[in-house]
Amino acid sequence: DWTMRAFREEEIAKIRQQVGKGKVICGLSGGVDSAVAAVLIHEAIGDQLTCVFVDHGLLRLDEAKTVVDLFRHHYNIPLVHVDASKQFLGELEGVTDPEVKRKTIGRLFIEVFEQEAKKIGGADFLAQGTLYPDVIESVSFTGGPSVTIKSHHNVGGLPERMNMKLVEPLRELFKDEVRKLGRELGLPEIFVGRHPFPGPGLAIRCPGDITRDKLDILRKADAVYIDQIRKHGLYDEIWQAFAVLLPVKTVGVMGDGRTYDYVVGLRAVTSTDGMTADFYQFDMKFLGETATRIINEVKGVNRVVYDVTSKPPGTIEWE
Ligand code: XMP
Numbered sequence: 001d002w003t004m005r006a007f008r009e010e011e012i013a014k015i016r017q018q019v020g021k022g023k024v025i026c027g028l029s030g031g032v033d034s035a036v037a038a039v040l041i042h043e044a045i046g047d048q049l050t051c052v053f054v055d056h057g058l059l060r061l062d063e064a065k066t067v068v069d070l071f072r073h074h075y076n077i078p079l080v081h082v083d084a085s086k087q088f089l090g091e092l093e094g095v096t097d098p099e100v101k102r103k104t105i106g107r108l109f110i111e112v113f114e115q116e117a118k119k120i121g122g123a124d125f126l127a128q129g130t131l132y133p134d135v136i137e138s139v140s141f142t143g144g145p146s147v148t149i150k151s152h153h154n155v156g157g158l159p160e161r162m163n164m165k166l167v168e169p170l171r172e173l174f175k176d177e178v179r180k181l182g183r184e185l186g187l188p189e190i191f192v193g194r195h196p197f198p199g200p201g202l203a204i205r206c207p208g209d210i211t212r213d214k215l216d217i218l219r220k221a222d223a224v225y226i227d228q229i230r231k232h233g234l235y236d237e238i239w240q241a242f243a244v245l246l247p248v249k250t251v252g253v254m255g256d257g258r259t260y261d262y263v264v265g266l267r268a269v270t271s272t273d274g275m276t277a278d279f280y281q282f283d284m285k286f287l288g289e290t291a292t293r294i295i296n297e298v299k300g301v302n303r304v305v306y307d308v309t310s311k312p313p314g315t316i317e318w319e
Helices: 002-019 032-048 061-076 083-090 099-121 132-139 174-183 199-205 212-230 284-297
Strands: 022-027 047-053 080-081 126-128 165-167 241-254 257-270 302-306
Touching: 002 032, 022 032, 022 099, 032 061, 032 126, 032 174, 032 284, 047 061, 047 099, 047 126, 047 165, 047 174, 061 080, 061 083, 080 099, 083 099, 083 126, 099 132, 099 199, 199 212, 212 284, 241 284, 257 284
Parallel strands: 022 047, 022 126, 047 080, 126 165, 257 302
Antiparallel strands: 241 257
């Protein structure tokens, strides 16, 4: 793609100019954006870049392995894998407000990055895969009064005080352009085509308070749902699909016993940029089969519902 080849060259020059001889830390989230940003920056400045993948305990099933494999084995880009789940889940204990969740996660991400920066003798820059829609949606609702809907920064709301300057080479791009750039940079199709995944991870898919037990249930339900979508060949038709664990228990019956377990909400939308979205029209047979599989395969769930809200008025994520 000609435009992306030109963009790649231009951005590489800009990154070199901005960074000079400085050191850059790049946070990887498991999503396409941060991966593309990291590969681009690595091309520009080589080992002045250190990639940090923070396992905050809020990742999907097998996410850490996928990301570590891509960077260490496919690209040979050095990657620091930090297990910070104790710290994140500890500080999130009892936190139920979505914005407080984002701010807490954002602050902890920066703490981890600064700690890793220290280990390499200091870093001057922090790189992120921020896209144009992230910039818009974090700042204000277009056209209306300045209201923050969600503090969407790529790491989930950055703190005011930060020692590192930001490097955000994708700030002018939309998702489809980032995917083109990713292909241009040789990212494997399976990675480029992945659905978006938010920096705050499963924290914002677990409304109410977050516990390890709930996260385990959510991870399993989500994996069954995505497996179903892939098996039916629907993955690429959908912009984003995921499960949400509702903070509600309901009564059910299984065999000849009573159950009292959680409700899983399923979400799937089509979209071109994430700013507006339509709920995806699965056929009922698919939904029924998926519900049955989740309830049979995931202990702790006895009811499944499908979200038929578009954006607006809903947002894609539930928090
Ligand atoms: P919403 O829920 O605002 O989501 O309709 C639009 C797109 O943005 C993603 N999203 C986030 N990404 N940090 C991120 O990096 C965040 O805090 C965040 N919140 C939402 C969401 O997954 C969807 O693709």
